[in-house]
Amino acid sequence: MLVTLKEMLEEARKGSYAVGAFNTNNMEIVQAIVESAQEERAPVILQASQGALKYAGIQYIVGLVKAAAAVSTVPLALHLDHGTSFEQAMLCIRHGFSSVMFDGSKMPLEENIAMTNRVGEIARAVGVSLEGELGRIGGTEDDITVEDKDALFTNPQEAATFVKETEVDALAVAIGTAHGPYKGEPRLDFDRLKEIRDKVDTPLVLHGASGVPDESIQRAIELGVGKINIDTDIRLAFTRAVSRVLQETPGEYDPRKILGPAKEEMKAIIKGKMRLFRSSGKA
Ligand code: G3H
Ligand code: 13P
Ligand code: ZN
DSSP: OBOOHHHHHHHHHHHTOOEEEEEOOSHHHHHHHHHHHHHHTOOEEEEEEHHHHHHHOHHHHHHHHHHHHHHOOSOEEEEEEEEOSHHHHHHHHHTTOSEEEEOOTTSOHHHHHHHHHHHHHHHHHTTOEEEEEESOOOSOOOOOOHHHHHHHSOOHHHHHHHHHHHOOSEEEEOSSOOSSOOSSOOOOOHHHHHHHHHHOOSOEEEOSOTTOOHHHHHHHHHTTEEEEEEOHHHHHHHHHHHHHHHHHOTTOOOHHHHHHHHHHHHHHHHHHHHHHTTOTTOO
16 A cells, blocks of 8 residues: 555654665566565655656656555555656656655755745645755765764754744755765764754654664664665665676576566565664564
8 A cells, every 4th residue: 555654654753663765766676675565564665766767767667666555565655766846746746656855955945945845835735745855965975074064964953944944744864874885884973863853853864874884773763763765775786686697697588587586685685674674563
């Protein structure tokens, strides 16, 4: 069944766990996510970026997720990841997404608030949830200086203003994670996360969570993170399995014999995350 992000995150808060939000762009990834959720009895968020929608086509992504929702017995949400325009959010709502993200993090605060509200007014009217973002999550940058931190990471006071004025259902925060593989070990700014948590009651979202140590993930959940985004770790599992099969069986030409093992490798990663996020057994 397809549910909203808001409902899912309310349950997660009550049960003190976080819901995994896994990026998808093809059938095997959708199957890996949904089969994992089913086998772990975990609620799950399937999310597609603008790049993923361009690659697969929005009809295919929605069709795949709806097919999964028809056969699954655990709650699923379909979410737009890092939407950067009003039009993109509207398109996703029209095609049946149960949740959208408007990412105005590169805009000045007032513009981010105004644009998030523009999307939010329509989303709320049709029962679709909304995630906003404040602060720069960016790519993998090592050695962020203290001055950089204050300029790039989420300002707790601004987070309070943003949430009060937009009433988003979830807020993505920048506390030291980055998208893509990390060069060193990521160090999260938990003091900042705590300060945000003290000022903001809305569930928080941790982007760039691939490669973040387990203890940091657990601490983030304790400090109010309710949605955790994973893409890179799935991509790495997929690629690892494909390379292994082609290396072990150089003459293989049947896509099923290549993508089948890739699905299994992705499932092992996804199930591990569900246990780490403590969402296993919650559906
Ligand atoms: O946050 C970014 C996600 O990993 C999606 O990346 O824009 O390459 O699809 P993408
Ligand atoms: P990773 O690719 O680093 O896991 O980040 C995923 C993400 O934040 C998607 O929005
Ligand atoms: Zn992200």
